[in-house]
Amino acid sequence: MKVVFDKIASATKNARVPREALLTESVPAKEGQVVAVRIRGSKSVYNTVEDVHGRMIPLNDGDVVAGVLGSRRALRGYAGVVPDSARPGDLLDVLNLGGVIGRCTSANIELGAPLKAEVLGAVLSFPTLGERLGVPASITQGAVPWASALARSAPIVYVAGTCMNAGKTFACGEIIRHLVHRGKRVAAAKLTGVSLLRDTLSMTDLGAFKSLFFGDAGVVSTTEAVSVPVAKGLLNALNAEEPDCLVVELGDGILGEYGVQAILADAELMGAGAVHVLCANDPVAAWGAVELYAARYGKRPDILSGPATDNGVGRDFIEGTLKVQAINARLERERLGAAVERALFAPEPAGAETR
Numbered sequence: 001m002k003v004v005f006d007k008i009a010s011a012t013k014n015a016r017v018p019r020e021a022l023l024t025e026s027v028p029a030k031e032g033q034v035v036a037v038r039i040r041g042s043k044s045v046y047n048t049v050e051d052v053h054g055r056m057i058p059l060n061d062g063d064v065v066a067g068v069l070g071s072r073r074a075l076r077g078y079a080g081v082v083p084d085s086a087r088p089g090d091l092l093d094v095l096n097l098g099g100v101i102g103r104c105t106s107a108n109i110e111l112g113a114p115l116k117a118e119v120l121g122a123v124l125s126f127p128t129l130g131e132r133l134g135v136p137a138s139i140t141q142g143a144v145p146w147a148s149a150l151a152r153s154a155p156i157v158y159v160a161g162t163c164m165n166a167g168k169t170f171a172c173g174e175i176i177r178h179l180v181h182r183g184k185r186v187a188a189a190k191l192t193g194v195s196l197l198r199d200t201l202s203m204t205d206l207g208a209f210k211s212l213f214f215g216d217a218g219v220v221s222t223t224e225a226v227s228v229p230v231a232k233g234l235l236n237a238l239n240a241e242e243p244d245c246l247v248v249e250l251g252d253g254i255l256g257e258y259g260v261q262a263i264l265a266d267a268e269l270m271g272a273g274a275v276h277v278l279c280a281n282d283p284v285a286a287w288g289a290v291e292l293y294a295a296r297y298g299k300r301p302d303i304l305s306g307p308a309t310d311n312g313v314g315r316d317f318i319e320g321t322l323k324v325q326a327i328n329a330r331l332e333r334e335r336l337g338a339a340v341e342r343a344l345f346a347p348e349p350a351g352a353e354t355r
Contacts, residue, residue: 001025001121003036003064007057009099010050011068011195014139014218015125021066022134023121027086031070031220034125034137037101037117039063040091046111049099054201056097059115066123067099068139070220072194073257076164078114079106090119098196100220143218147232154187154243155274155344156235160250160260162278162285167306169199171279171329171336172249173206178337179245179344180207187243189213191231192258193251194221203247210241222251227259228266235272245274245344254278254289264297275343277336279306279329283317290322303339305329 001023008017015034023036039059048056071081072095080095080102093104093114104114124134161168179186188208190199200211214222217230238246252258263269278301280286286308293299301324308314309328318326327336
């Protein structure tokens with residue numbers, strides 16, 4: 001069966017899906033498999049998909065879309081899983097804006113039920129030139145290899161948060177912009193979350209010479225089981241480009257289900273970390289995060305940002321009670337960038353041993 005896609009979702013990027021594609025009715029029910037679906041129904045919210053260029057485009061009833069089977073565990077979005085099986089005619093759900101398709105297990109009251117997606121088949125790929133028999137396409141094709149060890153690394157700025165929508169990506173962007181304006185060669189990455197190009201594209205827009213995310217490593221949605229080797233593979237790929245530093249977002253929250261905890265507990269990854277910026281939604285979250293960092297990881301954030309620092313009340317609590325520098329990325333972007341720059345590139349004290 002041949003289809004002509006109305007939309008090709010960004011989650012399929014690695015697979016390089018053409019506008020016209022051949023399908024097979026035999027659909028491997030595995031994360032990362034590229035599937036053709038037909039949108040059934042319409043919504044007034046959460047009714048768009050990001051294409052492979054990063055544009056948000058509307059989803060309409062009847063649209064034929066290339067998406068990817070995957071799972072999601074979002075507190076402020078949909079939760080869902082890869083179905084046990086998938087056959088043409090099955091109704092699945094659009095779980096995120098990147099075109100992740102799965103079976104919704106929990107909806108969000110503000111978003112309503114997800115859009116339905118009727119399975120048409122698995123998209124076929126023809127990796128060998130002239131080959132007549134295709135294989136089911138997957139985003140593992142051409143992926144950045146995972147790694148068991150972190151190679152020699154430029155200093156890393158880790159930006160984590162207490163939850164979704166805590167200001168992590170915005171803080172990353174302001175840090176990148178400042179460092180680039182100061183003449184630094186900055187690479188960027190998003191190491192955890194569910195597939196979407198938007199955040200790493202914004203990092204590139206703000207000056208990073210290259211950005212990668214876990215989707216480039218063939219992963220739809222990170223978990224504790226894969227986050228560390230995926231992170232090391234992505235960072236190794238970026239370090240091969242010889243950046244002066246890396247600005248890295250840890251998507252979702254430090255107690256979420258996307259594998260952030262495993263990264264924070266990894267000695268190699270933390271050993272390369274020069275600055276830890278933590279974005280918190282409110283003072284209670286800021287307090288809990290500082291306590292968690294100390295108790296579980298034996299460290300303190302260098303800077304607290306996010307909505308908890310939106311005015312003097314939160315900043316006074318953070319600096320007075322928690323004894324952590326509070327800098328708001330929206331109101332004090334130059335101060336934030338300068339603080340990170342000093343921590344990254346301050347000259348060694350006289351007589352200090354160099355490595």
